[in-house]
Amino acid sequence: SQGAHALVWQETDAGDLPDTAEIIPGGSMPLTGITGFLQSTAFGSGEFFYQVDLFRIQVTNAALFSAKVQNGTEFDSALFLFNAAGYGVLANDDGANNSLGGAFSLGSLSAPGTYYLGVALGGFRALDANGNSVFLPGGLNDTLAGNPASGPLASWDGSQAIPVTETAQSYAITLTGATVAAVPEPGAALLMGAGLAGLAVLRRRRRPNA
Numbered sequence: 001s002q003g004a005h006a007l008v009w010q011e012t013d014a015g016d017l018p019d020t021a022e023i024i025p026g027g028s029m030p031l032t033g034i035t036g037f038l039q040s041t042a043f044g045s046g047e048f049f050y051q052v053d054l055f056r057i058q059v060t061n062a063a064l065f066s067a068k069v070q071n072g073t074e075f076d077s078a079l080f081l082f083n084a085a086g087y088g089v090l091a092n093d094d095g096a097n098n099s100l101g102g103a104f105s106l107g108s109l110s111a112p113g114t115y116y117l118g119v120a121l122g123g124f125r126a127l128d129a130n131g132n133s134v135f136l137p138g139g140l141n142d143t144l145a146g147n148p149a150s151g152p153l154a155s156w157d158g159s160q161a162i163p164v165t166e167t168a169q170s171y172a173i174t175l176t177g178a179t180v181a182a183v184p185e186p187g188a189a190l191l192m193g194a195g196l197a198g199l200a201v202l203r204r205r206r207r208p209n210a
Contacts, residue, residue: 007030007180014055016156017153018056018082018116018152022054024057030176030178034172038169054116058179058180063107070172076121076122082116084116086153087153088145088150094141120158121169127153129151134146
């Protein structure tokens with residue numbers, strides 16, 4: 001049972017690529033969720049672009065791994081999973097039953113290890129250094145596999161995303177099969193409890209890589 005000894009991670013300053021991802025230190029305590037905000041940057045043309053948040057996580061039980069953006073999230077979101085080298089593993093734009101929140105179901109992951117979990121506005125695409133999609137094509141409700149012909153994640157394409165508003169969009173991701181250290185790294189915020197905790201407004205606004 002995860003109970004009171006489970007932890008929810010609150011995002012502090014996640015980047016959008018593996019070398020700037022927010023590191024969630026691995027440990028023995030269940031990591032039951034991640035909460036945060038996707039910030040937007042406005043431009044003189046009147047357009048605005050949302051960031052992508054990327055987290056380095058430790059999956060200790062692949063058979064029990066699952067991830068889902070909570071139904072209470074009020075925007076169309078997508079989830080992405082990359083291996084430790086940045087290559088695509090899983091991606092989902094809309095979960096089952098036409099849910100607007102990205103989701104990975106039990107049994108979708110084959111091996112434990114270090115992974116990068118990304119959350120973005122629905123419609124975002126992960127690209128390698130040559131502009132190739134990091135994931136194979138498929139429908140919005142499909143869980144996409146990594147593209148074996150592509151390189152690792154190098155940038156994001158948000159041209160197909162449909163922004164809801166210029167304001168920051170809050171997200172809450174539930175997780176199973178992942179673990180976290182009981183004592184966080186300096187500057188990181190861990191929230192106790194099995195339920196998802198309240199969200200804090202982020203300071204930083206930035207544009208995702210073109």
